[in-house]
Amino acid sequence: MSEYLLIFTGRDRMKKSEETKQKILDTTIEMISKKGYAPTTTKEIAEMAGVSEGTIFKYYGSKKDLLREIVDKTIREFKEYSVNEAIPEVFARVEDKSPRKLLYLLMAERAQFFSDHSASMQVIIQETMIDESIRETFKGEVWSEMTRVSDKIFDRAKELGQFKKEFDNETLRRVIFGSFFFYVIFEGMLDVNNRDDENPTEVIELTLDLILSGILTDDSIS
Amino acid sequence: MSEYLLIFTGRDRMKKSEETKQKILDTTIEMISKKGYAPTTTKEIAEMAGVSEGTIFKYYGSKKDLLREIVDKTIREFKEYSVNEAIPEVFARVEDKSPRKLLYLLMAERAQFFSDHSASMQVIIQETMIDESIRETFKGEVWSEMTRVSDKIFDRAKELGQFKKEFDNETLRRVIFGSFFFYVIFEGMLDVNNRDDENPTEVIELTLDLILSGILTDDSIS
Amino acid sequence: MSEYLLIFTGRDRMKKSEETKQKILDTTIEMISKKGYAPTTTKEIAEMAGVSEGTIFKYYGSKKDLLREIVDKTIREFKEYSVNEAIPEVFARVEDKSPRKLLYLLMAERAQFFSDHSASMQVIIQETMIDESIRETFKGEVWSEMTRVSDKIFDRAKELGQFKKEFDNETLRRVIFGSFFFYVIFEGMLDVNNRDDENPTEVIELTLDLILSGILTDDSIS
Amino acid sequence: MSEYLLIFTGRDRMKKSEETKQKILDTTIEMISKKGYAPTTTKEIAEMAGVSEGTIFKYYGSKKDLLREIVDKTIREFKEYSVNEAIPEVFARVEDKSPRKLLYLLMAERAQFFSDHSASMQVIIQETMIDESIRETFKGEVWSEMTRVSDKIFDRAKELGQFKKEFDNETLRRVIFGSFFFYVIFEGMLDVNNRDDENPTEVIELTLDLILSGILTDDSIS
DNA sequence: GATGAATGAGCATTCATTCAT
DNA sequence: TATGAATGAATGCTCATTCAT
Numbered sequence: 030m031s032e033y034l035l036i037f038t039g040r041d042r043m044k045k046s047e048e049t050k051q052k053i054l055d056t057t058i059e060m061i062s063k064k065g066y067a068p069t070t071t072k073e074i075a076e077m078a079g080v081s082e083g084t085i086f087k088y089y090g091s092k093k094d095l096l097r098e099i100v101d102k103t104i105r106e107f108k109e110y111s112v113n114e115a116i117p118e119v120f121a122r123v124e125d126k127s128p129r130k131l132l133y134l135l136m137a138e139r140a141q142f143f144s145d146h147s148a149s150m151q152v153i154i155q156e157t158m159i160d161e162s163i164r165e166t167f168k169g170e171v172w173s174e175m176t177r178v179s180d181k182i183f184d185r186a187k188e189l190g191q192f193k194k195e196f197d198n199e200t201l202r203r204v205i206f207g208s209f210f211f212y213v214i215f216e217g218m219l220d221v222n223n224r225d226d227e228n229p230t231e232v233i234e235l236t237l238d239l240i241l242s243g244i245l246t247d248d249s250i251s
Numbered sequence: 252m253s254e255y256l257l258i259f260t261g262r263d264r265m266k267k268s269e270e271t272k273q274k275i276l277d278t279t280i281e282m283i284s285k286k287g288y289a290p291t292t293t294k295e296i297a298e299m300a301g302v303s304e305g306t307i308f309k310y311y312g313s314k315k316d317l318l319r320e321i322v323d324k325t326i327r328e329f330k331e332y333s334v335n336e337a338i339p340e341v342f343a344r345v346e347d348k349s350p351r352k353l354l355y356l357l358m359a360e361r362a363q364f365f366s367d368h369s370a371s372m373q374v375i376i377q378e379t380m381i382d383e384s385i386r387e388t389f390k391g392e393v394w395s396e397m398t399r400v401s402d403k404i405f406d407r408a409k410e411l412g413q414f415k416k417e418f419d420n421e422t423l424r425r426v427i428f429g430s431f432f433f434y435v436i437f438e439g440m441l442d443v444n445n446r447d448d449e450n451p452t453e454v455i456e457l458t459l460d461l462i463l464s465g466i467l468t469d470d471s472i473s
Numbered sequence: 474m475s476e477y478l479l480i481f482t483g484r485d486r487m488k489k490s491e492e493t494k495q496k497i498l499d500t501t502i503e504m505i506s507k508k509g510y511a512p513t514t515t516k517e518i519a520e521m522a523g524v525s526e527g528t529i530f531k532y533y534g535s536k537k538d539l540l541r542e543i544v545d546k547t548i549r550e551f552k553e554y555s556v557n558e559a560i561p562e563v564f565a566r567v568e569d570k571s572p573r574k575l576l577y578l579l580m581a582e583r584a585q586f587f588s589d590h591s592a593s594m595q596v597i598i599q600e601t602m603i604d605e606s607i608r609e610t611f612k613g614e615v616w617s618e619m620t621r622v623s624d625k626i627f628d629r630a631k632e633l634g635q636f637k638k639e640f641d642n643e644t645l646r647r648v649i650f651g652s653f654f655f656y657v658i659f660e661g662m663l664d665v666n667n668r669d670d671e672n673p674t675e676v677i678e679l680t681l682d683l684i685l686s687g688i689l690t691d692d693s694i695s
Numbered sequence: 696m697s698e699y700l701l702i703f704t705g706r707d708r709m710k711k712s713e714e715t716k717q718k719i720l721d722t723t724i725e726m727i728s729k730k731g732y733a734p735t736t737t738k739e740i741a742e743m744a745g746v747s748e749g750t751i752f753k754y755y756g757s758k759k760d761l762l763r764e765i766v767d768k769t770i771r772e773f774k775e776y777s778v779n780e781a782i783p784e785v786f787a788r789v790e791d792k793s794p795r796k797l798l799y800l801l802m803a804e805r806a807q808f809f810s811d812h813s814a815s816m817q818v819i820i821q822e823t824m825i826d827e828s829i830r831e832t833f834k835g836e837v838w839s840e841m842t843r844v845s846d847k848i849f850d851r852a853k854e855l856g857q858f859k860k861e862f863d864n865e866t867l868r869r870v871i872f873g874s875f876f877f878y879v880i881f882e883g884m885l886d887v888n889n890r891d892d893e894n895p896t897e898v899i900e901l902t903l904d905l906i907l908s909g910i911l912t913d914d915s916i917s
Numbered sequence: 918g919a920t921g922a923a924t925g926a927g928c929a930t931t932c933a934t935t936c937a938t
Numbered sequence: 939t940a941t942g943a944a945t946g947a948a949t950g951c952t953c954a955t956t957c958a959t
Binding site for chain 6: 530535537
Binding site: 063064065066067068151154155157158159160164167168172193194196197200201203204206207208209210211212215216218219221232235236239240241242243 | 285286287288289290373376377379380381382386389390394415416418419422423425426428429430431432433434437438440441443454457458461462463464465
């Protein structure tokens with residue numbers, strides 16, 4: 030008189046809880062990017078995400094861990110994106126492309142990522158300013174990667190004699206990354222210019238043009 | 252076994268209270284710039300400033316008002332500095348100086364101010380990211396001023412035919428201000444490079460050189 | 474890529490669920506005796522017992538009811554043990570045994586029960602200290618029984634002229650039960666002495682010896 | 696035009712806040728002794744003590760620290776009492792007193808302390824059963840002290856040939872302390888007997904009499 | 918029958934703020 | 939004026955409990 034019970038345990042079962050978890054994450058990113066970490070309460074997150082507060086803590090343990098998950102996940106995706114997509118694609122073309130094209134590709138790719146994850150990046154930048162631990166993560170995971178790749182590109186360009194002068198890499202980074210960050214973080218934050226009308230690709234191209242060719246006519250430079 | 256304490260309360264009382272008020276402000280700026288506004292408690296500020304919590308509220312009404320005072324005071328000083336010192340001095344030389352020198356002067360002056368008020372600026376940038384009201388103040392008071400002045404300079408240089416191409420002012424600002432912000436805010440925050448060894452004036456000069464003359468040799472530009 | 478799990482749910486199902494129920498009870502007793510009722514969470518119990526939290530509530534309704542079940546079951550077993558085994562056996566021998574033997578038997582029997590149910594007894598003692606309702610149960614079910622039986626024994630011994638003086642039963646109980654409780658509850662709790670090396674029977678015997686014959690030589694008693 | 700201000704800073708100034716602190720402690724002891732630590736909420740304590748919840752945390756840091764303060768303070772007082780009052784007084788009479796008188800004094804003194812601090816002792820016993828850290832404190836601070844003193848007394852009595860047999864100290868302690876604890880803790884907890892009518896001194900005397908002289912007539916002991 | 922996702926009331930704790938002295 | 943004792947609303951978090959599957 031044995032009996033058997035057939036229980037469905039597959040993907041669709043997980044889906045509901047995974048959806049809940051993701052909804053919490055998305056809502057939190059959205060809210061923190063706008064209001065900051067501290068002023069965003071778990072109660073508000075719960076209400077906006079349509080779950081109970083308990084659920085947030087069930088999934089993420091603590092508010093701080095929820096923040097870390099956002100930071101870590103974004104950085105993880107950034108690195109995966111860099112390694113698997115952006116970098117190889119760019120370097121595959123390193124021979125037959127001008128440095129202008131090379132840098133454009135690199136920045137355009139990253140701009141795409143930053144644009145797709147702009148709220149998460151806002152969160153990371155905010156917390157990098159005030160949280161020692163997140164600052165260290167940012168420096169160790171993101172900044173070091175950006176330094177490494179840019180060094181590679183700059184050094185090769187120098188070898189090929191494509192640079193006007195022996196600019197040091199720090200200065201090159203300051204101008205290129207500075208312009209770039211200013212565009213994706215600062216202009217977005219201040220909502221200066223009519224962002225909606227802009228074509229990011231075009232902005233990047235214009236900006237790089239200016240940086241690579243310089244602003245002044247040769248005889249204006251004292 | 253009662254005890255009595257003899258306290259001097261006389262002459263210079265006004266001065267003393269002004270000193271107290273200033274010490275509170277300085278301490279608060281220092282702490283918020285490092286830990287952020289929300290995580291900094293009035294209790295900590297009181298301890299670090301060597302006053303009681305009550306005194307803080309006596310002088311500044313509320314924690315939010317204390318923040319506003321920091322923001323407003325810094326912006327007030329920035330504008331006074333711009334109007335009274337930096338701008339007139341620069342424009343007085345506008346005729347007899349190259350645009351390179353002009354821009355250098357402007358940025359160097361501002362760099363000096365940012366450097367002297369780096370903690371306050373950190374606070375403003377932090378809050379600009381998350382506080383609607385402070386963001387509006389920043390846009391209305393600081394950004395608009397920077398836009399106005401830079402427009403003036405760019406337009407004049409264009410008139411004089413000193414620009415290679417008809418770069419739009421947005422792009423010019425992005426590169427120049429971006430590099431500049433990156434240096435004073437970002438590099439300081441991340442503490443990348445050996446900041447102590449640096450000469451700010453030299454950094455500004457190097458950076459402007461690169462921006463104005465361009466990176467690539469003419470024949471490297473595709 | 475859906476997955477299915479085949480679970481055997483048939484024959485012996487009743488038995489399985491009884492086992493589950495018992496495992497929950499045993500785990501709970503173990504945990505509460507060590508950590509106390511309030512600090513023991515149903516989540517921990519579920520994990521330790523290898524069931525889901527839902528199952529606990531399925532079987533026991535509430536955490537409080539689970540505690541009550543532990544208390545009630547232990548008391549029930551104590552009374553059954555007393556009535557069916559310990560007491561009759563002892564009283565059957567009351568004629569041909571000395572009071573020393575009689576008391577020894579009674580205490581040894583109960584010591585056996587306490588030892589076999591030491592965790593449950595810990596729970597009961599703990600809760601008796603703070604829970605009005607359980608205290609009433611303990612007084613009404615356990616203490617009254619112990620009082621009744623001991624009164625019987627003491628009174629008979631007095632009748633037979635076996636007691637040195639007319640000690641009142643309260644004092645007799647205080648010394649005999651006190652020593653006994655101290656041994657089973659307190660020494661176990663504090664883990665004083667090398668409990669593992671001890672033979673409970675021997676300890677009881679030594680202790681009773683001392684109580685019944687007294688400590689001091691006759692001429693030392695002032 | 697200097698001015699001076701005379702501020703009273705002496706004892707009466709402290710009094711108010713010390714009173715508040717003490718009131719919180721007393722209320723907490725009373726409530727925990729009756730309901731247990733976990734079921735007693737800081738909200739209830741605040742209400743009963745007539746202060747705000749914030750005040751509790753201002754003075755004691757955390758609920759756990761409040762408990763520790765109760766435990767530590769009681770133990771500190773117990774040791775001070777033992778060392779400064781009870782023990783010296785007793786040992787000063789060790790030569791000219793019988794062991795019966797000696798033990799009576801020791802127990803009576805301690806009974807007084809336990810009686811005066813019965814609520815605190817309830818708290819300590821409760822927590823000793825479930826809290827590892829407090830158990831260790833109890834063993835290290837209280838139990839070791841009681842062991843040390845009793846060893847001294849027992850060994851001296853043995854030397855003087857006042858003990859009937861070579862009872863080991865563990866057994867002696869079990870009976871004497873067991874009876875004692877049973878009286879102060881257990882009977883108080885169960886509220887058996889009409890406690891109010893009792894004279895603790897008399898109870899102790901009766902109990903010790905029984906223990907020291909034994910229960911049975913010599914020929915009843917098999 | 919058993920699960921585990923979800924809940925929300927209730928908790929300890931924090932902290933800006935008040936106010937009598 | 940300056941203090942610091944006292945406050946209590948609000949927060950992050952816990953956990954017994956429910957219920958659809």
